[in-house]
Amino acid sequence: xxxxxxxxCDQFPDKLQIADNSLRAFGGVRRLCGVIETIRIDEDNRPVxxxxxxxxxxxxxxxxxxxxxxxxxxxxxxxxxxxxNGWAGIVVNGxxxxxxxxxxxxxxxxxLGTCPIRSAKKSASETGIPVSFASITFRAGxxxxxxxxxxxxxxERLTDNFKIADDLSVRRVSTAAAPxxxxxxxxxxxxxxxxxxxxxxxxxxxxxxxxxGTIEQQTEQVIENVRNILxxxxxxxxRTLRITVYLTDIGLWDAVNKIFTVHFGExxxxxxxxxxxxxxxxxxxxxxxxxxxxx
Numbered sequence: 644x645x646x647x648x649x650x651x652c653d654q655f656p657d658k659l660q661i662a663d664n665s666l667r668a669f670g671g672v673r674r675l676c677g678v679i680e681t682i683r684i685d686e687d688n689r690p691v692x693x694x695x696x697x698x699x700x701x702x703x704x705x706x707x708x709x710x711x712x713x714x715x716x717x718x719x720x721x722x723x724x725x726x727x728n729g730w731a732g733i734v735v736n737g738x739x740x741x742x743x744x745x746x747x748x749x750x751x752x753x754x755l756g757t758c759p760i761r762s763a764k765k766s767a768s769e770t771g772i773p774v775s776f777a778s779i780t781f782r783a784g785x786x787x788x789x790x791x792x793x794x795x796x797x798x799e800r801l802t803d804n805f806k807i808a809d810d811l812s813v814r815r816v817s818t819a820a821a822p823x824x825x826x827x828x829x830x831x832x833x834x835x836x837x838x839x840x841x842x843x844x845x846x847x848x849x850x851x852x853x854x855x856g857t858i859e860q861q862t863e864q865v866i867e868n869v870r871n872i873l874x875x876x877x878x879x880x881x882r883t884l885r886i887t888v889y890l891t892d893i894g895l896w897d898a899v900n901k902i903f904t905v906h907f908g909e910x911x912x913x914x915x916x917x918x919x920x921x922x923x924x925x926x927x928x929x930x931x932x933x934x935x936x937x938x
Contacts, residue, residue, distance in 0.1 A: 646802045648792045655801050660779035662794040666734065669745045670722065670752030671814040671833065674790040675703065676805045677731040681783045683707040683769045688716045688761075690768035695721055699730030703751070705781040707774035708737030710755060714762045717752060719744035719818075719875065726750040726877035726936070732789070736776040747816040748877045749833060749936045751789060818875035821868040822846040830872050833936060838876040840932040842889065843868045844923060858895045861928050862902045870906075873934055880906060882934045885913040889929040893918045899928060 651659060680702045684690055691706055704725070708716050717733055719741035725733060732751030738758035739745065745752055771783045779796060781787070787796050788805055816831035816838065817823075824830060824841075831840040845864035847853045855861060870880050888903070890896060896916060912932075922929050 646804045648788055648790045648795055651788055651795055651797075651801055651805075655797065658797050658799070658801065659795045660797070662777040662779050662796075664793065665755055665777050666753040666794060667756065668751070668753055668789075668791075669739055669742050669757075670732065671746050671749045672732065672751040674805075675732045675751040676786065676788045677701050677703040679703055679705055679781055679783055679785045679787050679796065681705045681707070681770065681772060681774050681781055683709075683772060683774055684716070685709070685767040686711055686714055686763040687768070688721070689764070690770070691716060692721060692724075694770070695725040695728060695730060695733075697728065699725060699728050701729060701731045703732040703734060703787045704730060705734045705774060705787075706736065707776060707781075708735060710776065711737045712756060712758060714738065714760045715740035715758045716762055717745075717754065718761070719748065722748045722750050722752055723874055723877050727879070732787075734781070734787070734794070736774070743817060744875060747814050747831075747833065747875060749814070749836070750877065753789065753794065816872060816876045818871055820848060820871035820875070822848050822851065831876055833876050836936050837884075838873065838878060838932075838934045838936055840869060840872055840930075840934075842929050842931045843872070844926050844929050846924075846926075855926060858898050858927050859902060861926060862899050865928055865930050866902070866906050869930055869932055873932070876934070877936045878934045881908075881910040882936070883907075883910070883912040883932050884935055885915070885933045887915045887917060887931050889917050889919050889922060891919055891922055891927045895927060 717739045735754040739754045814833040815829045845861035
């Protein structure tokens with residue numbers, strides 16, 4: 644049986660700091676635990692980017708942005724990068740944006756609220772220092788536990804039986820960098836560490852009415868659409884487990900395979916090629932995929 648934040652509060656009341664309810668959950672993961680890393684910034688998220696570009700090793704980055712409500716410190720791009728680099732979560736004394744996309748990324752994100760404006764560019768920052776907000780002090784090296792009931796911290800690891808992921812959660816993946824759904828389906832859904840992409844056509848999301856182009860152009864576009872959805876989910880082409888390619892003419896395969904090989908390189912996912920009499924809107928190629936999200 645897994646341990647929850649409420650269980651920790653019952654078992655270790657003298658060893659915990661309990662955050663108040665000012666922090667809201669925005670990420671695709673609502674249960675996590677990990678070692679804290681801290682940073683204090685002055686509205687400039689570039690030092691945060693520099694940290695998130697490093698290997699997270701399951702840590703949780705706590706960002707003190709002085710509670711600023713007039714710019715966002717974290718958006719979907721940074722959350723996706725953090726997830727890809729192995730960070731378990733981000734807690735922000737400030738705001739986030741791209742909240743619809745954040746829900747599709749398998750990382751914990753807590754913040755005071757939202758703001759659509761990106762961060763300003765000022766240079767001051769400090770890392771590894773105690774930062775205080777939400778009625779507690781977050782210290783680098785301490786342990787943070789979070790779930791639907793709240794956030795707590797302790798100076799020592801209290802349990803190895805904390806449920807890190809909600810196995811029943813199904814997260815919808817959405818990005819404007821790929822064709823948006825024109826029906827009752829999602830671009831992709833993520834569940835239990837896997838991402839399942841819907842069939843993608845080589846539609847240019849910036850100009851859906853653009854000419855279809857050659858099979859080479861269509862292949863480049865459909866791979867770009869698949870890549871962008873995978874990145875929105877927190878992974879990439881090289882974490883695909885299976886790709887299915889749909890063609891209206893199997894004689895096109897040689898041209899498609901050459902481009903496929905360039906994009907996937909040494910990574911060789913399981914693959915299927917299916918010939919169909921026609922594809923929607925008259926396109927000659929489509930793809931779907933299954934991928935694993937980095938943990």
